[in-house]
Amino acid sequence: MSLTIFVLAIFVGFEIITKIPPTLHTPLMSGSNAISGITLVGAVLSAGTQQTVLTTVLGFLAVIFATINVVGGFMVTNRMLEMFKKKS
Amino acid sequence: MPTSLINIGYLVAAVLFILGLKGLTHPRTAVRGNLMGAVGMLIAVLLTLTDRQIVSYQWILLGFVIGAAVGAVLAIKIQMTAMPELVALFNGFGGAASALVAGAALIEKTYGGGIPLLQLTIATAASGLIGAVTFWGSLVAFGKLQGLISENAILFPGQQALNALLGAACLALAILVVLDPSQTTLYWVLVGVASILGVLLVIPIGGADMPVVVALLNSYSGLAAAATGFVLSNNVLIITGSLVGASGIILTQIMCKAMNRSLTNVLFGVMAPAGEGSATADEVYAGKVKSATPEEVALLFDAARRVVIVPGYGMAVSQAQHPVASLAALLESRGITVEYAIHPVAGRMPGHMNVLLAEADVPYEALKDMDEINPTMDQVDVALVIGANDVVNPLARTDPSSPIAGMPIIDVDKAKTVVIIKRSLSPGFAGIPNPLFAMDNALMLFGDGKKMVLDIIAALKET
Numbered sequence: 001m002s003l004t005i006f007v008l009a010i011f012v013g014f015e016i017i018t019k020i021p022p023t024l025h026t027p028l029m030s031g032s033n034a035i036s037g038i039t040l041v042g043a044v045l046s047a048g049t050q051q052t053v054l055t056t057v058l059g060f061l062a063v064i065f066a067t068i069n070v071v072g073g074f075m076v077t078n079r080m081l082e083m084f085k086k087k088s
Numbered sequence: 089m090p091t092s093l094i095n096i097g098y099l100v101a102a103v104l105f106i107l108g109l110k111g112l113t114h115p116r117t118a119v120r121g122n123l124m125g126a127v128g129m130l131i132a133v134l135l136t137l138t139d140r141q142i143v144s145y146q147w148i149l150l151g152f153v154i155g156a157a158v159g160a161v162l163a164i165k166i167q168m169t170a171m172p173e174l175v176a177l178f179n180g181f182g183g184a185a186s187a188l189v190a191g192a193a194l195i196e197k198t199y200g201g202g203i204p205l206l207q208l209t210i211a212t213a214a215s216g217l218i219g220a221v222t223f224w225g226s227l228v229a230f231g232k233l234q235g236l237i238s239e240n241a242i243l244f245p246g247q248q249a250l251n252a253l254l255g256a257a258c259l260a261l262a263i264l265v266v267l268d269p270s271q272t273t274l275y276w277v278l279v280g281v282a283s284i285l286g287v288l289l290v291i292p293i294g295g296a297d298m299p300v301v302v303a304l305l306n307s308y309s310g311l312a313a314a315a316t317g318f319v320l321s322n323n324v325l326i327i328t329g330s331l332v333g334a335s336g337i338i339l340t341q342i343m344c345k346a347m348n349r350s351l352t353n354v355l356f357g358v359m360a361p362a363g364e365g366s367a368t369a370d371e372v373y374a375g376k377v378k379s380a381t382p383e384e385v386a387l388l389f390d391a392a393r394r395v396v397i398v399p400g401y402g403m404a405v406s407q408a409q410h411p412v413a414s415l416a417a418l419l420e421s422r423g424i425t426v427e428y429a430i431h432p433v434a435g436r437m438p439g440h441m442n443v444l445l446a447e448a449d450v451p452y453e454a455l456k457d458m459d460e461i462n463p464t465m466d467q468v469d470v471a472l473v474i475g476a477n478d479v480v481n482p483l484a485r486t487d488p489s490s491p492i493a494g495m496p497i498i499d500v501d502k503a504k505t506v507v508i509i510k511r512s513l514s515p516g517f518a519g520i521p522n523p524l525f526a527m528d529n530a531l532m533l534f535g536d537g538k539k540m541v542l543d544i545i546a547a548l549k550e551t
Contacts, residue, residue, distance in 0.1 A: 002207070002318055002326055009327040012106060013334025019113045022432060023452050025339060025439030026171055027122070028112050029306050033178045035105050035125050036310045036332040039185040041136045042320050046192035047151060048142030051199060055192040060147040062188035065181040067155020068162070073178050074126040075163035080171075081122055083446040084115040 027080045034073025040066035089138040097135040098324035104128030105328050109335070115452050132324055168447045169404040172437035176229040176302050179309045183222025186312035190215035191275055193319045198270045209269045211318030213262035213278065219312040220279045224286030226305050229298065232290075233436055239295035247292060248356060254285040293354070296401075296478065296517030298436045300343045300354045307336020339438050346432035346458075348484075348494040369521040373513055376526035380533055382540060385507050386547035388531075392469035394425045396461060398498050399441045400434045402475015402510070406537035412474065413448035415545050428454055429461040429471075429498045431479040462499050471503035475537050477516030482524055492518050506530045509540045 020028050043066050046059025104124045111121015137148070166174045190212045197204040204212075231237040261278040268274070293301050310332025317325025344351050389395065397416065403409060416426040428450065434441045442455055465471070473480055476498075484495040500506045501524050508525060510532065515521060524530055533540050 002321065002323070005323055006314060006318075006326050006330050009330035010334045013109075013331040014338065016106065016109050016113070016331075017335045017338050020109075021113070021115075022342075022430070022439060022457055023442040023446075023455055024112055024115065024118060025342075026175070026437060026443045027118060027439070028109075028335060029175050029303070029339065029438065030171070030178065031112060031122050031125060032109065032332045032335045033175060033182060033306060033309065035108070035129065035328050036182045036313045037185070038105075038129065038132060038325055038328040039182065039189055039313045039316055040129075041132055041322060041325060042189040042193070042316050043151070043185055044133065044136045044148050045139060045141065045320070046189055046196070047147045048137075048139070048144060049196070050143050050147075051196050055195050056147055058188045058192040058195075060151050062185040062192070063148055063151025064155045064158075065188070066185035067152050068159040069155075069178050069181045069185065070129055070159070071156045072159030072163045072174075074122060074129070075160055076166060076171075076174060077122045078119065079163060080168070080443055080446070081115070081119045083168075083443070083449075084452055085119055 031077040037069030101128040101132040173233040180226025182309035183219040187219025215315035220282035221286035222308040228290040241294040303339035372521040380531040382543035400476025408537040409444040409448040411541040465502040468503040471500040
């Protein structure tokens with residue numbers, strides 16, 4: 001089941017991303033990078049369930065890394081895209 | 089909140105991510121697309137916080153605060169010329185987070201003698217391997233782009249054999265993790281060996297090949313997230329991770345095609361040395377290179393009707409994007425058509441030049457792809473090359489023994505006049521002389537990119 005979703009999502013990705021113009025390739029990378037910070041969901045669970053000290057520490061570190069990725073990624077992408085927008 | 093409701097929420101988040109990426113297909117809708125992605129992320133994270141397994145929020149919130157502060161500062165402070173470094177760094181953090189989450193999940197699932205499913209252990213091993221390679225590879229790419237370590241290819245004897253050995257060790261360790269998941273130490277050994285591999289894989293890759301590496305690491309960070317999704321049986325992670333994985337792979341392909349090299353060639357081959365019969369710099373340049381002054385170039389522009397500007401990494405290095413845009417505006421105010429020709433691998437990441445020019449308020453309609461501009465290059469009066477070298481080297485078309493043979497280039501040599509702003513005649517990344525500089529219709533303007541463009545503007549204003 002998961003494998004089906006994985007394969008289908010890759011196809012959706014190919015379909016959409018081949019349509020993105022080269023001009024937007026840098027924002028595409030930073031933006032897609034921000035959404036790959038979705039690992040945050042897993043990190044939150046590891047840091048919050050507190051099953052062992054070790055998993056809490058690992059989860060905590062993962063929350064930091066993933067949040068940098070998400071917040072920084074969306075913000076910098078927005079900053080770039082605003083520049084593309086303003087003159088057109 | 090009941091699990092079914094959480095799952096519906098995750099589905100909404102995944103749909104928002106897909107629509108968000110779709111928004112990026114046009115500059116007009118792109119800002120909204122990015123916002124949709126951010127809203128999707130917010131939904132996914134808030135839903136996760138309602139999970140009943142969570143017993144304490146202090147570490148989560150502290151992590152949010154630290155991560156958000158660091159991320160926001162980086163995003164606000166970063167200069168547009170340094171975008172490749174930042175994206176490399178973010179890719180690395182994504183990879184690290186995935187590897188850590190998978191490791192924590194493995195410990196949880198085997199805690200108290202539990203035996204996890206085969207699917208879970210395979211995914212854990214994959215996540216640890218890809219995540220660690222992504223993190224360390226990205227850090228090396230970051231160091232190279234920042235100039236902290238040499239941007240040149242770093243090579244030593246037995247490098248490929250060592251990499252092969254480390255690759256095999258990773259595979260063996262991954263199999264051991266799958267066979268006996270209760271030995272969680274093995275997972276961290278795997279992460280350790282994969283870390284060394286990550287460093288060694290990126291060390292031999294030189295500066296101009298960075299667009300490929302950054303795109304590939306982007307893809308890896310997605311795949312690591314997808315693998316973590318399999319570990320946690322979380323569909324939103326699987327969907328998002330595979331979207332990003334696909335995106336990175338497509339960009340990698342585009343970059344490789346733009347250099348006429350295969351991915352294996354970029355990753356392992358390093359550049360082919362120049363062929364036997366290739367001319368030396370002296371033979372190519374001796375007595376044939378004409379140098380011009382900014383005043384002479386200004387006169388050329390004054391008489392032109394159509395001008396094409398070809399930027400390269402040198403424009404980013406000398407921060408010349410704003411003067412270049414002012415020059416273009418000045419020319420346009422005098423009725424001259426100005427376009428920009430962007431080579432796909434100009435700069436250090438896909439789309440690098442476009443972002444710099446957008447920062448300088450150049451409308452995106454003025455930016456033309458290589459394939460769009462080349463057919464009309466012979467109608468161009470002046471082509472201005474600033475900080476680019478290999479991507480305008482006609483040897484790619486004419487010399488089959490050249491290391492860049494077959495690489496698509498911007499045919500500036502077909503323009504009536506070519507002005508090349510460059511500090512010296514030093515070769516580009518490919519290490520070969522560029523016969524363009526010695527052609528009859530070529531003029532060299534030696535100096536710093538920013539200063540030369542400002543000098544041309546000053547000269548134009550006097551006429």
